[in-house]
Amino acid sequence: MAIQITKMILYGILNAVLYIALPLILFEVVSMLGLMTFSQEFKTSIIIIGIIGTVFSMLRHAYPKDTSANRIIAFGSTIYSGVYMFYLFGGFTAGVALGTYSISLPTLQVLLGLQVIAWLLLGSSGVRAMQYLIEAIELRKGKEYRVKFKLSKLFKVFGTIFSLVIFGYLGSIVYSGMNLGFQFHPSFGLDWDQNGTIGDPSDDSVNITITFDLDNQGFYAIYDVYINAKFHTVWSDNETSLPVGVKVGESLDNYFSTFHSFTNNINNNITVVMDPSYIVGLAITDATLALEISFATLYALILINLNLTINVPWTKLIP
Numbered sequence: 001m002a003i004q005i006t007k008m009i010l011y012g013i014l015n016a017v018l019y020i021a022l023p024l025i026l027f028e029v030v031s032m033l034g035l036m037t038f039s040q041e042f043k044t045s046i047i048i049i050g051i052i053g054t055v056f057s058m059l060r061h062a063y064p065k066d067t068s069a070n071r072i073i074a075f076g077s078t079i080y081s082g083v084y085m086f087y088l089f090g091g092f093t094a095g096v097a098l099g100t101y102s103i104s105l106p107t108l109q110v111l112l113g114l115q116v117i118a119w120l121l122l123g124s125s126g127v128r129a130m131q132y133l134i135e136a137i138e139l140r141k142g143k144e145y146r147v148k149f150k151l152s153k154l155f156k157v158f159g160t161i162f163s164l165v166i167f168g169y170l171g172s173i174v175y176s177g178m179n180l181g182f183q184f185h186p187s188f189g190l191d192w193d194q195n196g197t198i199g200d201p202s203d204d205s206v207n208i209t210i211t212f213d214l215d216n217q218g219f220y221a222i223y224d225v226y227i228n229a230k231f232h233t234v235w236s237d238n239e240t241s242l243p244v245g246v247k248v249g250e251s252l253d254n255y256f257s258t259f260h261s262f263t264n265n266i267n268n269n270i271t272v273v274m275d276p277s278y279i280v281g282l283a284i285t286d287a288t289l290a291l292e293i294s295f296a297t298l299y300a301l302i303l304i305n306l307n308l309t310i311n312v313p314w315t316k317l318i319p
Contacts, residue, residue, distance in 0.1 A: 007061040015057040019050030019084070049084050056080055071136035075129050082125025086118055113303030117170070124162045131155035173300050176218025176261075182295075184310070185211040192317060201283035201318065206274040208249065210291070213266040214259050220300040222259040228252050228294040229272050234311060235288040242281030248289065249274035283317040 023046050027038045056077040063070040134152040189209030197203055210229060216222055231249040236242040251272040259265050274282060288311055295306040 003062050004064070005062075008058040011061045012054055012058040015054045016050065019053040020047055023050070045087075049087065053077070053080060053084060066139065068136045068139040071132045071139060075132040075136060078125050078129040078132060082122045082129070085121045085125070109307040111303075111305040113305075115303075116301040117166075120166050120169070124159065124166055127155060127159040127162050131159055169300075172219050173302070176220050176300060179217035181213070181215035181217075183213050183215075185213075188312070199318070201280050204279050204283065204317075205276065206249075206279055206282060206317070208272040208274065210251075210270045210272060212268050212270070213264070214268065215264045216259050217262055217264075218300075219261055221261050223257070223298045225256040225259065225295065225297040227254040227256070227270060227296075229254070229270050230292045231272060231274070231289045231312075232292065233287055234290045236281075236285055237287065238281070238285045242278060242285040242287055246278065247275065248278040248282060282314065285314075286316050287314040288312070289314050 024043060027043060027046075031038060056073065060070060060073040060077050063073070131152055134155060138152055189211070191207040191209065193205045194201070195203045195205070208231070214222070229251045230247055232247050233242060233244050236244050242248075249272045251270050254270050256268065291310045291312050293306075293308045293310070295304075295308070297304050
């Protein structure tokens with residue numbers, strides 16, 4: 001059986017690009033954009049895993065496709081590819097939750113739970129690996145294993161369908177994500193109760209109503225939305241009355257059951273109760289408040305935790 005040296009070299013180069021060069025380039029681009037950071041240990045492990053994957057690919061193409069040796073190596077290579085993808089999703093990393101990725105920008109942090117995708121990719125690799133294993137047995141023994149259909153062909157068809165479903169699912173997520181819109185109304189509603197003592201804010205109460213629109217033109221409904229809102233001071237023209245860095249109001253566990261697909265959900269309200277301890281300061285002080293919004297939901301089987309910070313000018317209640 002002749003060794004296919006040329007194919008080994010070509011596929012070795014191709015897999016070195018896919019397993020090593022491309023991931024490292026993507027890591028650098030993402031890091032330069034400030035979206036995520038990757039430790040040197042993680043990059044080193046990717047290089048090691050990529051080298052092993054490249055060796056598998058070269059060995060697989062050392063033998064013709066219609067030989068049991070090729071199919072046995074294809075079985076091992078496919079299993080390894082599944083493990084590689086599983087590792088990228090944190091499957092074997094101590095202290096890292098499976099499928100959890102984070103994106104961090106100056107005013108936006110997003111935590112994504114991609115566990116379903118990790119398991120789907122691993123399962124797809126398992127199905128394709130079984131196809132190669134059965135083909136290796138068939139080629140070695142010179143016979144076919146049939147269950148109404150040739151067993152290896154059955155796994156091939158099932159694996160193809162599985163892969164198409166995964167790619168369709170991922171494509172639908174990308175499309176749906178591009179057709180989501182989330183917007184706050186520029187002005188907030190102010191409910192100021194002076195309790196009959198005009199000019200004396202010590203017994204007053206202040207509530208802020210935040211209104212937002214959520215436009216969901218994607219394929220998937222958004223389920224079980226929990227929203228928390230908090231106001232912190234980031235600047236004050238009188239830090240004695242209203243210190244910087246303190247929480248002056250919050251609204252916890254606002255629940256919205258469903259935002260259906262292909263709907264525009266407008267005028268959704270959250271009421272933030274301002275802390276009575278800082279009502280006097282808010283009444284007599286101009287300031288800048290940081291509105292911190294925490295948005296947790298399940299979308300297309302992906303867990304999403306989004307944290308958004310917006311600076312809001314505050315004008316004192318009593319001129």
